[in-house]
Amino acid sequence: MTSACEENWRSELKATVRYDKIEKLSTGTSHKAAFAIETEAYNNSDSRATYENACNAILEYQVPRSEELGSDSTIPRSPGISIGQYTGCHHLASGLASEIYRSTTVALKVITETRNVEPHNAAREVKILSNISHASIVRLVSTFKDVEGRLVLVFPYMPLTLAKIIQTASVPESLIRVCFHDLLSALAYLHSNNIIHRDVKPSNVLLSSPTGPAYLADFGTSWHPTFSLNDEPADYKVIEVGTTCYRAPETLFGNRSYNASLDMWATGTMLAECLRKPPKPLFESRDTSEDGNQLGLILSIFKRLGTPTIETWPEAEAFSTPPFLWYQEFPGKSWEDLLPEVSEDGRDLIRGLVCYESRRRLSATEALKHQFLNSFTTT
Template sequence: MDDKEKQPVIRTDSEVSRDTGSVGSQDRPTRLPVEITDKGYALGEKIGSGGYATVYKATCSKMPDKQLACKYFDLTNNQQIVWREKCLKNELKIVRKHKHQHIVRTYDVFKTSHHAYIFMDFLANGSIGDYLERKKRPIDEKRAKKWSHDMLEALVYLHSKGVAHRDIKPDNIMLDNDFSDALLTDFGFSCCLTNNPSDRLMKGTICGTPIYSAPEVLSLAEGMAYDAKQADMYSMGVTLFEMLDYDKPFGNSVEKTMDYVSKQINRKYKFKKDVSLVAQSLCNSLLEPKPDKRMTSSAALEHNWFK
């Protein structure tokens, strides 16, 4: 059975599935703000939930041919004030402003004093993480090459605009309806520069998913900072390794952080599957433990694997 015939189990992007709170247990909002209904939007069944948001299928009478999803945030939880002031503020700003063919398209963003709503494309084939879970084997190299190229194009665009994603992983890379294109989603941990986008994006906050995080993020000392753009590239390397090998390069958990960092710094990984040397070369360049020697997004896009 090929991919078009096999219907996946639908999950949502990582922020929605991350178990960090209680918001995900809520029911569908019974009444939408008038500015939302005036634009023709309506919510359907719940398809995912987590610590900060719940995702619903959605429709819009003005776009009857579009399958939509709505990421809904309840802002009344006082325990989430810090997240609301930093992470949500950045996410809403980024999805409003930045559009790219390999970023899940956002149509409208609404925020009230108590709620926020992001209306975006619904992609029924799920994420690369879902794809790996269904197949239980590596992604064939031709397909992995295409999807990786798509992600690097998205990262080149974001990095050129002074934006770092900070949670690159298979669960945050969605697949279009015919499995041809990959699209980046979930900007809940993203950060951006307010001055010159070409500057290094130095951040002092540990965030993202540890098993995909760069060693400089996991070992961050108080008062120090890291280049978030280059940290994105390390996460892209872990993601690429998993696509090509099915297993993660340094194991499936981060139980002892400094032991895990030691494996990263000493490059304690090995491809167990048949992966071309040129693909391994790109992966090795992305998994460079020293940020200043790690490939940038634009350099990775020019790698020989893509030629």
């Protein structure tokens, strides 16, 4: 039950406090924009704590993040566009079926593809997000239709992604531990409910500050044991899932009965990328739209891990296109050679995630107990 203090927080907030917030915000943008940011935080927050968090998130992003992360991004000075009730919306990113905009304290996901192109399904994404709740999964605030009739999903705005941090050429190990502890917590929750995210990658790990916490986002291609069954039976799922170098090998060889271990492969490749110095993808892959992208990824995996055999990948014998008849055999490299600068604990966790046989991969719950993360959680 909401307390009277929480209900009356606006009347108890002194004007001098609000003015101080505006002055601090204006150090990274114009005074007019700072006023608009503070006003939206004031109007849209349901408590003093929410108001403080909204303002502080912007304050942390403006100057310290630009210096720490080598980014010149600040709050845009242009007026932006209006989307529904939200004004000052600025474009952040584009995807196959959506565009992302920011309006001060919220992010708007505008669905631009009116027809579902499986596995992209906006209605299913809304249903999944409306039926799950976890501290490390981005929260769906609301949905609405814009003037063009497009579906819009509203989320809390997060100023950083793990992808953006990777681009700085150095990821602090303390942040890596935070990000992957939060990511694995989210995946353990999803997998316990038989939900497969299917697009785990650095740009879908959002951060509220340079030190975390982290949130798993973008459920536009996720598989749900109930909501997905009409379009994708459990034994005949879409295999065109995942992004470039994070795609699991079972989808590359036609296994439509894959399970949640798909997410664990992607998590392991992402962890290896973050721990390498400088950060670099473990496997090479062209953009999904480019010819030969799948073959290039397969060859990259084989060259690093070795061409699989029935002994190293027994489940693949049942795939529609088994990988055992390739014209060239690659011996593969040891994890010590692949990741010489990574600690043994880090290599051991990656080894447990990035392996051909999906049944041998660590689950999210098991990975959470690994020494690499356990040493972080107990300090």
